[in-house]
Amino acid sequence: MLDADKHVLSILVENQPGVLSRISGLFSGRGFNIESLCVAVTTDPTVSRVTLVTKADQTIVEQIKKQLNKLINVIKVHELTGSEFVEREMVLIKVLAKPEYRAEILRMVDIFRCKVVDVGAEHYTIEVTGDEGKLQAILSLLKPIGIKEIARTGVIALFREPK
Amino acid sequence: MELTGAQILIKMLKEEGVKNIFGYPGGVVIDIYDELMKSDIRHILVRHEQGAVHAADGYARATGGVGVCLVTSGPGATNTVTGIASAYMDSIPVVVFTGQVPVHLIGNDAFQEVDIVGITRPCTKHNFLVKSTEELAHTIKEAFHIARSGRPGPVLVDIPKNVSTARIKYKAPGPVKMRTYNPTYKPNKRQLQKVVDLIKVAEKPVIFAGGGVILSKAASALTKLAQRARIPVTTTLMGLGAFPGTDPLWLGMIGMHGTYRSNMSTAHCDLFLAIGVRFDDRVTGKTDTFASQAQIVHIDIDPTSIRKNIPVAVPVVGDCKCTLEELNEMLESVDLGDLDNRRKPWLDQIQAWKSTNPLAYHQEETIKPQYVVEKLYELTKGEAIITTEVGQNQMWAAQYYHFDKPNHFITSGGLGVMGFGLPAAIGAQIACPDRLVVDIAGDGSIQMNIQEMATAVQCNLPVKVVILNNGYLGMVRQWQQLFYDKRYCCTCMEHAPDFVKLAEAYGATGLRARKPEEVEEVLKKGLSTPGPVIMDFVVEKEECVYPMVPAGAPITEMLLV
Known part of the structure; x- marks a missing residue:
């Protein structure tokens, strides 16, 4: 679950140069915060989806949504709230894999149902997908072993359809 | 039909009904100017690109239409930024x-290139970079549509040199259809009904227009609406003229330099009808x-204002005109009771506030700036189009010139x-x-675009400068006096030009008044002299604008005369 003041916005925009800059400029110019940002084209090549996570109280989020809607290139803004949506994030973790730790790392990979995507002389690179809670859990378990670096995608999310 | 980009631009401008353009030529727009010369669109050559945008802004406000500018790349473009931000x-x-610069040079740090x-x-x-001549016609159409519809605003269209020179088979653009932009004009009926219900029961209502x-x-x-429901009206600086400044229901302007009765009414009212405003600090x-x-x-x-x-x-999200007309229609069938009696206590209270603390100043041996504005109001019968600079001059203009009609007060609010x-x-x-x-x-702000006197003289525009x-720099000096222990740091303009001689140097007329008894004469002479005139009134040096609410204080905490 997200924190109370954390909001996931799903924004459909025209797939044109400069649109991302309008969005990020809006956030920096008005002092709004961006926790994470994910952009890629949708099945319609003229439309991209921006998934943006922000931390703000409810009145500010209302203002953020209105300001986003006001941008000429923005088609639609949805706020994803409650349990009505699925949320995923991927992280690549490069973890120090000295021989004495390798078995333990692989066990964890197994438990968390993630996979090793690259093996080096002294490192494993692990791919983990899940919600924020899962990513935090594996990161804190791997930390004592030694994380060299990580790369996170930021959250992507979609509404759940009626069952 | 084969047309160059420059020809398409002129064609589209004519289709949009553009008759005047404010601009300044430069390397990458010569082709456009070459075509412009062949058309019947009037080009007003300003002396600085900032002036072009302010002139287009003044033109738009005086007409209620769209103002248009044309400038070159690089410094021409960056000089427009202040004007654009103001608009x-x-x-x-x-x-x-x-x-x-041509598309193939964009990003190369070419001569006079800037990412405008x-x-x-x-x-x-909104703004556009037009990357091909094929996109030009519909981009221009969209630009005008965006500028004038919804909550209006400035739109910039950046045209690379090769886009204006390339020749293409011209295809007339269809009507503007934008899936992402569709402002709400019609208000929600249920919301309006709530407004009607509130008006019905309000005993101390105020309209606040912008x-x-x-x-x-x-x-x-x-x-x-105000007269039907007998509601007193205050406005923002930008709203001056939206309601007659001589009407008995007029409260005067609100806010930092608003009238006592306006700010007090706002603090004590039970219904506050804010219309076309954004609640500026x-x-x-x-x-x-x-x-x-x-x-x-x-x-x-604009939903973001709410x-x-x-x-x-x-x-209520909606266009002010649509909304007010609908509201008026709904109110027609509503019984508001005996308004004479109902409103009496409230209007009496407002009258009392007005009598105890009216707008006032004391005319002494030196000319008071307020007196000049009052005299100007009298002599022009309130019918002039007034533009202002910014600072004390702007506030005195707002306080002492009374506007009965819209589009008569043009200021960078x-x-x-x-x-x-x-x-x-010049634009107006x-x-x-x-x-x-x-x-x-003011003597400070006039020097910031004084070069436009040359434009006024060249175009024989009879603008009068008071x-x-x-x-x-009077307003900053006033703050230093009131809040910084009279430390007048860098606000004294020790070396000002002789404005009379300066006017003459530009080929205009210059006049000066030093004593109160000369004010009327100079104004009369200046206003009746053909062509541009600068009237220099040497006024009281340390006069302050009152009332004044210190920044961030409640608006009832006014410093009074």
């Missing part, structure tokens, strides 16, 4: 065409105490641009050649 803050429809689309992204309603009323041409609908002062006894209704076409600064009981008034006056004069246009200026010359 953006005040929601003025201006379309700015900037030249750009990047620079103006946060201060335009620039949105003027922009949507809703002034007469507003007046009708100069209006609200401390927001927690602003109109805190009232139910606040907020009507605005609940941005002030919590609102009834939000949101951004507060010194140097706005003279080019804006181009729009209304037969009207008297007066720029009320300089309230106190030798100071």
